[in-house]
Amino acid sequence: QQQVKQSPQSLIVQKGGISIINCAYENTAFDYFPWYQQFPGKGPALLIAIRPDVSEKKEGRFTISFNKSAKQFSLHIMDSQPGDSATYFCAASKGSGGGADGLTFGKGTHLIIQP
Amino acid sequence: NAGVMQNPRHLVRRRGQEARLRCSPMKGHSHVYWYRQLPEEGLKFMVYLQKENIIDESGMPKERFSAEFPKEGPSILRIQQVVRGDSAAYFCASSPGGNIQYFGAGTRLSVL
DSSP states (O other): OOSEEEEOSEEEEETTSOEEEEEEEOOTTOOBEEEEEEOTTSOOEEEEEEOTTOSEEEETTEEEEEETTTTEEEEEESSOOGGGOEEEEEEEBOOOTTOOOOOEEOOOEEEEEEO | OOOOEEEOSEEEEOTTOOEEEEEEOOTTOOEEEEEEEOTTSOEEEEEEEETTEEEEOTTSOSSSEEEEOOSSSOEEEEEOSOOGGGOEEEEEEEESSSSOOEEOOOEEEEEO
16 A cells, blocks of 8 residues: 555656646655655655645745645745756655654656756 | 765675675664665665664564664664565665654665
């Protein structure tokens, strides 16, 4: 059972455009929703994360939008640049304080920014 | 402050051999998570450890796989009698506690 569904599988955006990646989750116990960026041959790097008590979080060109009632969240990359070309993973977990469960990941989106 | 260190970066084993993957968490982090990534797939959680304790091993195969995080030294993921299906990238993440996790560069295991 896939608990976090990510779409699209691949995405091509022109330089300067907005890249949008969507995720939907099933487990209402999840309380932490990060996005990771991964380049070929590298480990995932944390980009930005959100908790369900806010509907939007922005850090530089990256914005997470969160819809708790729909159990969906999305990543928006503004002014997309060729250096943003990578694989992006959404994830979710529950628990806080002393420790948290392992992350449940989506299957990833291959993003290509065309110059 | 060094990040999460994993070694080796690449590991080649023949079927039936043992694979040992090491992970040194970031300084001050006592929580370690192991994940497996198959080609073109997302990461799958395997096991969550704190110093000397396994907290959650629900994602770990019941046979041939084991993990430890001793009081001193790195966390070890051990795969006994490897098979071709074990070929994957194995990532370790560390956390100071709470939800945030920082990942290492991974170990790419190839089973011949």
